[in-house]
Amino acid sequence: MSILVIAEHENGSLKGATLNTVAAAQQIGGDIDLLVAGSGCGAVAEEAAKVNGVAKVLLADADCYNHQLAENMAQLVAELASGYSHILAAATTTGKNFMPRVAAVLDVAQISDIVAVESADTFKRPIYAGNAIATVQSSDSVKVVTVRSTGFEPVDTDGSASVETLSAVHDAGVSSFVKEELAKSDRPELTSAGVIISGGRGMGNGENFAMLERVADKLGAAVGASRAAVDAGFVPNDMQVGQTGKIVAPDLYIAVGISGAIQHLAGMKDSKFIVAINKDEEAPIFQVADYGLVADLFDVIPELEQKL
Amino acid sequence: MKVLVAVKRVVDYNVKIRVKSDESDVDLANVKMAMNPFCEIAVEEAVRLKEKGVADEVVVVSMGPKACQEQIRTAMALGADRGIQVETDETLESLAVAKLLAKVVEAEQPGLVILGKQSIDSDNNQTGQMLAALTGMAQGTFASEINIAEETVDVTREVDGGLETLTLKLPAIVTTDLRLNEPRYASLPNIMKAKRKPLDVKTPADFGVDITPRLKTLKVEAPAAREAGILVNSVDELVEKLKNEAKVI
Numbered sequence: 258m259s260i261l262v263i264a265e266h267e268n269g270s271l272k273g274a275t276l277n278t279v280a281a282a283q284q285i286g287g288d289i290d291l292l293v294a295g296s297g298c299g300a301v302a303e304e305a306a307k308v309n310g311v312a313k314v315l316l317a318d319a320d321c322y323n324h325q326l327a328e329n330m331a332q333l334v335a336e337l338a339s340g341y342s343h344i345l346a347a348a349t350t351t352g353k354n355f356m357p358r359v360a361a362v363l364d365v366a367q368i369s370d371i372v373a374v375e376s377a378d379t380f381k382r383p384i385y386a387g388n389a390i391a392t393v394q395s396s397d398s399v400k401v402v403t404v405r406s407t408g409f410e411p412v413d414t415d416g417s418a419s420v421e422t423l424s425a426v427h428d429a430g431v432s433s434f435v436k437e438e439l440a441k442s443d444r445p446e447l448t449s450a451g452v453i454i455s456g457g458r459g460m461g462n463g464e465n466f467a468m469l470e471r472v473a474d475k476l477g478a479a480v481g482a483s484r485a486a487v488d489a490g491f492v493p494n495d496m497q498v499g500q501t502g503k504i505v506a507p508d509l510y511i512a513v514g515i516s517g518a519i520q521h522l523a524g525m526k527d528s529k530f531i532v533a534i535n536k537d538e539e540a541p542i543f544q545v546a547d548y549g550l551v552a553d554l555f556d557v558i559p560e561l562e563q564k565l
Numbered sequence: 566m567k568v569l570v571a572v573k574r575v576v577d578y579n580v581k582i583r584v585k586s587d588e589s590d591v592d593l594a595n596v597k598m599a600m601n602p603f604c605e606i607a608v609e610e611a612v613r614l615k616e617k618g619v620a621d622e623v624v625v626v627s628m629g630p631k632a633c634q635e636q637i638r639t640a641m642a643l644g645a646d647r648g649i650q651v652e653t654d655e656t657l658e659s660l661a662v663a664k665l666l667a668k669v670v671e672a673e674q675p676g677l678v679i680l681g682k683q684s685i686d687s688d689n690n691q692t693g694q695m696l697a698a699l700t701g702m703a704q705g706t707f708a709s710e711i712n713i714a715e716e717t718v719d720v721t722r723e724v725d726g727g728l729e730t731l732t733l734k735l736p737a738i739v740t741t742d743l744r745l746n747e748p749r750y751a752s753l754p755n756i757m758k759a760k761r762k763p764l765d766v767k768t769p770a771d772f773g774v775d776i777t778p779r780l781k782t783l784k785v786e787a788p789a790a791r792e793a794g795i796l797v798n799s800v801d802e803l804v805e806k807l808k809n810e811a812k813v814i
């Protein structure tokens with residue numbers, strides 16, 4: 258068996274989710290190659306070569322792979338596919354964008370968001386917002402799989418793989434990048450943070466999130482949000498945790514003014530410890546919380562900041 | 566321009582689903598069904614394009630058992646002009662749906678196809694991307710804004726890091742994210758009117774599409790349950806527990 262893992266990166270550096278995806282590949286077993294496709298991404302390939310368990314790094318460095326446009330990525334990956342039994346990418350918005358396109362070009366199913374490897378053709382994945390876990394077996398010749406990072410411990414980075422440069426240039430010419438507005442933050446990324454404090458509609462407005470940020474500063478935490486808080490315009494969409502936002506599993510998740518809708522729980526209920534702060538003792542969030550505090554957040558968050 | 570919208574019948578998003586005791590599947594007996602929320606947003610966007618004069622016809626399509634005609638009627642009550650159902654009682658994987666949709670696209674020649682980004686039952690998030698591959702069209706997934714020009718469409722996408730804007734050549738495939746719009750409710754007169762709108766019924770065989778599943782579900786189990794926690798009475802107690810019991814701060 259041989260497995261192609263597609264690296265997640267932004268041309269500058271390798272993203273952590275790649276390490277979890279390689280871990281899933283190791284559980285499948287076989288030779289693992291890591292594809293770095295981008296533009297001006299040589300430094301990423303060097304980093305990728307250090308990822309443990311990787312036999313070879315494939316570097317596709319061309320303008321057309323900048324921003325990993327799905328149309329171009331799918332052609333590149335589908336062309337490489339013939340040598341592999343499995344193709345894996347992280348279930349990030351990048352992986353979710355181009356991987357199904359790869360699968361359709363290859364005329365195979367995609368197995369989305371796996372959280373466990375049972376065997377080389379059998380995987381576990383959450384369905385119905387995580388309210389059920391399905392074990393699925395694939396009969397396709399190539400398994401196209403996206404990997405939920407929280408299901409796999411990241412591999413280390415003290416390896417030394419070789420780097421092979423690919424010359425293939427695939428430009429479908431049907432899409433182009435215009436601009437991006439990326440959130441800038443000195444805080445850890447939501448998907449890799451050890452501690453997360455999230456606010457919901459109960460926060461009242463965007464300014465009040467400053468209270469959570471001060472607590473986050475003390476804990477070295479990331480700040481997240483419910484969809485209601487994002488919809489109300491309190492905070493940007495990249496902070497949304499849940500079924501359709503980010504899936505997180507930190508050591509500590511503090512939910513503040515969040516009711517605990519199924520769709521929110523889907524994104525955080527695998528956290529090691531959950532704290533809920535809500536003034537409504539009936540709020541469903543308390544059913545998953547290890548420690549619940551029934552109180553007005555405007556009283557207890559400043560106090561929490563002070564006592565940490 | 567003609568806009569094609571794909572809608573799926575799924576369990577209502579408020580239902581907390583349970584698995585069957587034999588772990589063969591989830592229990593869907595007597596469970597409320599509805600249009601997938603992302604598909605409602607897709608219908609709304611198409612109808613708005615028509616109201617703006619950008620689209621001249623909105624065609625809605627759904628694949629599945631007879632009951633999915635309900636969701637087609639709902640879409641027509643919201644403003645779609647006509648419907649197509651591809652009827653089958655078989656389980657449809659995203660690849661099969663995409664293949665059927667590709668045939669509908671071939672027949673209808675829409676200028677834009679709008680799908681939801683994800684079904685809330687399978688949580689697959691695949692069909693739009695697969696359809697784009699099969700038709701060779703450009704794709705704008707997880708859209709929170711779309712702006713149509715003469716021969717292109719600008720799509721703002723919700724990505725992990727924030728927002729990204731792409732220009733796609735038309736015809737193109739767009740999948741909706743939650744913030745693209747807020748769907749309207751159907752009025753009673755429009756629900757009545759929708760009953761008289763045309764609805765074509767086809768089968769996968771009509772299109773010559775093989776819908777045989779590629780995946781076999783061996784088991785469906787409940788997720789590991791969390792042990793019941795405790796209520797604390799003060800911030801002091803909370804901090805003490807986090808430090809000494811959970812040891813996470």
Ligand SMILES: Cc1cc2nc3c(=O)[nH]c(=O)nc-3n(C[C@H](O)[C@H](O)[C@H](O)COP(=O)(O)OP(=O)(O)OC[C@H]3O[C@@H](n4cnc5c(N)ncnc54)[C@H](O)[C@@H]3O)c2cc1C
Pocket residue numbers: 456457458459460482483484485486497498499500501502503513514515516517518519520521524534535536537540552553554555578602603685
């Ligand atoms: C298809 C679909 C996908 C979705 N995906 C997601 C998703 O990915 N993520 C997500 O989060 N949601 C998602 N949702 C939305 C979800 O259903 C809920 O609407 C949402 O999570 C509610 O957010 P909330 O808990 O902040 O707001 P609410 O449910 O309004 O809860 C606010 C809470 O704050 C408490 N509160 C108010 N004031 C105070 C105070 N002063 N002190 C303490 N507590 C206070 C209240 O008691 C209440 O419990 C999705 C919905 C759909 C239909």
Ligand SMILES: Nc1ncnc2c1ncn2[C@@H]1O[C@H](COP(=O)(O)O)[C@@H](O)[C@H]1O
Pocket residue numbers: 571572573574601603604607626627628629657659662679680681682683684685687688689690691692693
């Ligand atoms: N059976 C179906 N009939 C019509 N559209 C569907 C069907 N299944 C999926 N879709 C469309 O594809 C989107 C994404 O679904 P999925 O890839 O299954 O998560 C949905 O929001 C629908 O727009």
